[in-house]
Amino acid sequence: NLADLKAVAQAGLRFKGNQGDDVVRRISDTLTIKGEEETQNGQTTSSFSSAAGNIKVETNTAKDGLEIKLSDTLKNMKAFETKEEGDKKSTLNSDGLTVVNKNGSNKDKSATYGADNIMLEDKKTGNKATITAESLTFADNVAQNQQNPMPKAVLNKNGLTVTGANGEIKIDGENGIITVPDIKPTTSESAVVNKKYVDTLQRQTDQKLGNLEHKLDMSNKELRAGVAQAVAQANLPVNILPGKSTLSLATGNYMGTQAFAVGYSRVSDNGKLSVKFSLGHGDKKTSVGAGIGYSW
Structure with a gap:
């Protein structure tokens, strides 16, 4: 009723x-049946999107109610994000797993684990390490370019390459060669130099030694020429008769260098005054000499 x-x-x-x-x-x-809503600064957010195929409603065993079940194998999910606790938060998405630690200074330290690489990053110090199937890289966060070559180290199957502001050092694992950049005048005394630098020094040293050898050779030739001319001039016959003149010619040799000399001598009529002149020439060098004597 x-x-x-x-x-x-x-x-x-x-x-x-x-x-x-x-x-x-x-x-x-x-x-009203609804899920718990996310809030930011006390306001409800509306950034919700569903993933089909993960929740199912079934009759319970007692047949007196319904059960809402979540699949133990989630699919069609875009990302998973943990709640931030103690400045730490983790995010899992198609790029991989990222773990962030702000470390109380809003300077994030993060670790990202993806299919392409594993990256560890510290934004406070500017350091970053990246691991891939091909290499291990240590570098600053600043973008790498030729005008701004920030320090970087790369280790792979070919060897180790360390790049800095002054060039790069490379250890060639295949050929066993260590390559280092050219040094500057301001480089530390403890720096390692490359073969190019050593070869340059060798060429400069060889050139200086060559110049020195040339100068020594020229001095030696001049010395031999001078001695040969002295020998020739010493062997010039002189006049010993009063009132007479003598013109003489002589030659000399010293260590293979030949020289010639020509001389003139005269004694006064009273036999007290005598004069002598000589000219020597050898190896394109010329020498002259003169003398005067008085007898009593």
């Missing part, structure tokens, strides 16, 4: 969750 219908309407329906508490709603009332 009408009274019974009214009583049923007033009694309403009872709903229970996992905690077992009753939620009663009259037939004419609205029952």
